[in-house]
Amino acid sequence: MVWLPVSEREFLAVVLPSDRYQILADLMAGVELSAEARRAAEISYFSNAAKKARR
């Protein structure tokens, strides 16, 4: 992956197709689809939505 500066604070990530699978492995490390993980993701989704609705 190559990081190209776009501005003082922004970079553009350029990923070679051959690197995609490895970078996806790094970014999605530890993510699983067990019933517990899916429930946790849903609880995170709905609790955030509920907080927003209460504001």
Add this chain to the structure above:
Amino acid sequence: MPVVESEFLLALRANDPKHKTALAIFRKYQVLEVCTAALLEISWLLKSKSRTPSEISLALSLLRAELESRGVTEIPLTTSQIARAHDILTRHAMTFFDALILANAEESHDRRLISNDSSFDGTGTVERISFK
């Protein structure tokens, strides 16, 4: 053309136990569709693992680039699918995202869903193709 969902997307990780199978599915089917609901689920799974918004954005961009390069088309998520997902939850024991994926997949071309999730069985609206 069969539809892929979250498990297939996770199998695109280089170190995933089903990675080679996922690549074989690309070769076998040539033309596939992907549930947009699955990409939404992946983003929430990443969020629940405390990934930063930039990391989640990059992961989704990479998934999109890979799917586009393989000619995989997205099934757009619609309001009627979201409503139907809630109807599905009244009839079947599954997670909200599973119901959303099912409602999304029901609008695919041939209603065949590539998934190892047996909760899709018995819904009567899609044919499940398992991959190991």
